[in-house]
Amino acid sequence: MEAMELERVSLVGKSSTAPLGLLYGVAALLVLGALYRAAERCWLGPRRVAGALRAQGLRGTAYRFPAGDLSENARRSKEAQARPMPPCHDIAPRVAPLLRDVVKEHGNVCITWFGPTPRVVIAEPEQVKDILSNKFGHFEKFTHKSLGKLIALGLASYEGEKWARHRRILNPAFHLEKLKRMLPAFSTCCSEMINRWDSKLAGSDGPHELDIWQEFQNLTGDVISRTAFGSSFMEGRRIFQLQEEQADRIIRAMQYLYIPGYLYFPTENNRKMKENSREIEGLLRGIIEKRSRGELSDDDLLGLMLKSNMDSGEPSNLRMSTEDVTEECKLFYFAGMETTSVLLTWTLVVLAMHPEWQDRAREEVLSAFGRDKPNFDGLNKLKTVTMILHEVLRLYPPVISLSRRTFKEMQIGGITYPAGVAFELPIILIHHNTDVWGKDAQEFKPERFAEGISKATKTNQPAFFPFSWGPRICIGQNFAMLETKMALCLILQNFEFQLSPSYIHAPYANVTLHPQHGAQVILKRL
Ligand code: HEM
Numbered sequence: 001m002e003a004m005e006l007e008r009v010s011l012v013g014k015s016s017t018a019p020l021g022l023l024y025g026v027a028a029l030l031v032l033g034a035l036y037r038a039a040e041r042c043w044l045g046p047r048r049v050a051g052a053l054r055a056q057g058l059r060g061t062a063y064r065f066p067a068g069d070l071s072e073n074a075r076r077s078k079e080a081q082a083r084p085m086p087p088c089h090d091i092a093p094r095v096a097p098l099l100r101d102v103v104k105e106h107g108n109v110c111i112t113w114f115g116p117t118p119r120v121v122i123a124e125p126e127q128v129k130d131i132l133s134n135k136f137g138h139f140e141k142f143t144h145k146s147l148g149k150l151i152a153l154g155l156a157s158y159e160g161e162k163w164a165r166h167r168r169i170l171n172p173a174f175h176l177e178k179l180k181r182m183l184p185a186f187s188t189c190c191s192e193m194i195n196r197w198d199s200k201l202a203g204s205d206g207p208h209e210l211d212i213w214q215e216f217q218n219l220t221g222d223v224i225s226r227t228a229f230g231s232s233f234m235e236g237r238r239i240f241q242l243q244e245e246q247a248d249r250i251i252r253a254m255q256y257l258y259i260p261g262y263l264y265f266p267t268e269n270n271r272k273m274k275e276n277s278r279e280i281e282g283l284l285r286g287i288i289e290k291r292s293r294g295e296l297s298d299d300d301l302l303g304l305m306l307k308s309n310m311d312s313g314e315p316s317n318l319r320m321s322t323e324d325v326t327e328e329c330k331l332f333y334f335a336g337m338e339t340t341s342v343l344l345t346w347t348l349v350v351l352a353m354h355p356e357w358q359d360r361a362r363e364e365v366l367s368a369f370g371r372d373k374p375n376f377d378g379l380n381k382l383k384t385v386t387m388i389l390h391e392v393l394r395l396y397p398p399v400i401s402l403s404r405r406t407f408k409e410m411q412i413g414g415i416t417y418p419a420g421v422a423f424e425l426p427i428i429l430i431h432h433n434t435d436v437w438g439k440d441a442q443e444f445k446p447e448r449f450a451e452g453i454s455k456a457t458k459t460n461q462p463a464f465f466p467f468s469w470g471p472r473i474c475i476g477q478n479f480a481m482l483e484t485k486m487a488l489c490l491i492l493q494n495f496e497f498q499l500s501p502s503y504i505h506a507p508y509a510n511v512t513l514h515p516q517h518g519a520q521v522i523l524k525r526l
Contacts, residue, residue, distance in 0.1 A: 042116045049418055050118040053111055056415050058120070060111025061102055067258060068113025073098045074255050077508070081516060084504045087353060089395045090442040091507045092432050096400060099426055109413060112424070115258025119403075119422040123429045125436060125463040127413045131404055131423065133470035139404040141472070142422065146263045147253070150277045151246050154324075154331035155475065167475070169312050169320060170328065173304035174475050179482055180376045181299065185226040186486045187373055193219050194490050201525055209500045212348050213519040216341035216487075217244070223483055224336045228329060229287055230300035236333075239283050242276045243333045247511050249273050284326045292322070301332060332476075339398040340480045342512045344487055345519050346396035347389060352499045352521055354444055360384050362492040374489045376482075385485060387446035390453065393466040394437075395444060398512045400428040402468060427465060428513075436463045497521045 050063070061069055076097040085094045092100045099121065102112055108123040122128055131139045143157035155166045172178065193215060201208045225236030249269050256262045263270055291302055298304045305328060309320045320328070351358040364384045368374070402425040406417045434441040437448070438458040448456045457463050467474035474480070491497070499521055506516035 046117045059106040063113050068115050070255050081508050084506045087505045095509050121424045125430050128425045138407050140407045142405045150273045152330035152334045154327040169308045172308050173301050182227045186483050189222040190487045190490045207522045207524045211518040211520050213345045213515050216344040220337040220341040228301040228332050240333050242280050246276050284329050288325050336476050338512050342398035347392045349519050365489045365492045379485045387449040390449040391446040394431045397427045397466045400509050401426045430463050496524045
């Protein structure tokens with residue numbers, strides 16, 4: 001009996017451990033499978049790609065566990081930012097110290113490491129042009145979707161059919177004749193800024209110091225609020241304050257992004273980014289829904305976008321949803337405000353450093369418009385001002401670098417890149433390259449653009465792409481140039497400016513090319 005009992009117990013024991021063992025076995029296999037997939041994605045795959053590239057003669061940095069070049073990049077940038085630079089235009093060593101040194105050491109096409117993933121830097125203008133001009137989507141953008149959602153998705157982050165559809169819907173809003181109708185909004189915002197400057201000057205004895213970096217962020221924020229939302233522009237102001245804060249927070253998060261799921265970690269920065277994002281989306285949704293309920297006007301970007309969406313001829317399931325429109329509006333703020341204020345800031349700094357060009361620009365503006373408000377045709381005919389802006393965009397490109405990824409195996413410059421290889425296309429290094437622009441590449445010489453962009457380089461090769469190239473070229477390029485010219489004309493008509501003794505020349509990359517300690521100038525009323 002006892003023996004039978006024992007037998008039963010042990011059988012019971014056996015029958016219950018068998019499925020449990022099976023379960024453990026399956027679980028172990030699943031864990032091993034997941035580990036293998038993670039190793040393949042984060043380690044073995046990238047290593048194979050790097051090996052294949054090195055076998056074709058590419059050189060570059062050695063992989064450093066776990067962050068690749070990210071920690072070194074952060075360290076070198078911090079070190080560079082701790083020191084101001086002399087008041088010259090050779091800014092690449094300060095703005096992108098590691099990138100510049102890597103290219104100097106390993107050549108114009110070389111390997112760096114973004115976390116555990118190899119990233120090929122391509123600083124050869126012809127190759128960059130080939131990549132950006134590809135119409136078939138063989139070089140796709142890679143967007144960190146969770147990060148993108150916190151700042152802006154929209155046109156800039158889509159691919160394939162969705163990108164083509166959104167670009168078709170948005171294009172009409174940026175046509176020249178639509179921009180012409182936005183000129184009064186540009187002019188109103190710029191005049192308000194001039195009036196603010198006047199009252200500041202009136203309140204002080206003699207010349208007045210002003211941080212134009214702050215001023216231009218307010219200006220471009222106002223312009224985008226007014227041109228995007230027309231009468232609802234006051235509601236738009238809070239959005240750009242929040243977007244600005246988001247950009248700072250994203251920079252902080254950026255160096256940890258190679259850690260899977262980092263954005264879901266319960267850090268203060270992550271929590272605040274999500275809060276801001278919710279507030280921005282709520283504000284935008286409010287404006288869009290109010291507008292969609294009323295009469296659609298085509299006086300502002302939002303109206304134009306909603307109208308073009310309705311008239312697109314797409315079936316309703318393929319038109320833009322409210323969420324899509326929200327993302328595009330977020331993108332207008334981010335893409336349109338920050339970049340244009342950067343361009344205006346460096347333009348004034350550089351014209352303060354080169355008063356002879358400030359005088360030439362003023363002469364041209366006064367002979368074109370006198371003291372009158374600049375008009376559309378006149379703005380488009382300004383030659384000296386355009387040359388100056390091109391030279392500023394060359395030396396101080398607001399977007400310093402672009403990134404792409406091969407969608408399928410591709411050949412560029414005699415190298416075969418497998419699918420999924422990441423590229424960094426450093427605008428700033430190409431714009432400062434002495435082989436391309438000549439020995440005077442680090443000097444401010446707007447006259448190099450006298451015969452147009454295509455003749456500006458020493459070799460006549462295309463190497464100027466502050467707005468990118470190809471099908472994904474900046475949709476807001478004409479908008480930005482018109483806005484900048486309007487602001488510059490009004491400033492030149494009314495003020496003379498020089499750098500303040502408190503100004504420290506310290507360009508640095510903070511998503512776009514910021515002046516680290518502001519941009520203080522001394523204004524004198526004309
Ligand atoms: C000086 C000012 C500006 C500069 C330097 C600039 C630069 C750029 C660059 C380099 C790109 C390409 C990014 C890439 O392909 O990875 C781009 C794309 C874009 N920009 Fe601008 N931008 C400026 C102003 C504006 C303005 C004012 C707007 C809108 C109001 C705007 C909206 C966009 C959009 C929507 C895209 C994405 C286009 C697409 O992917 O099809 N930008 N911009």
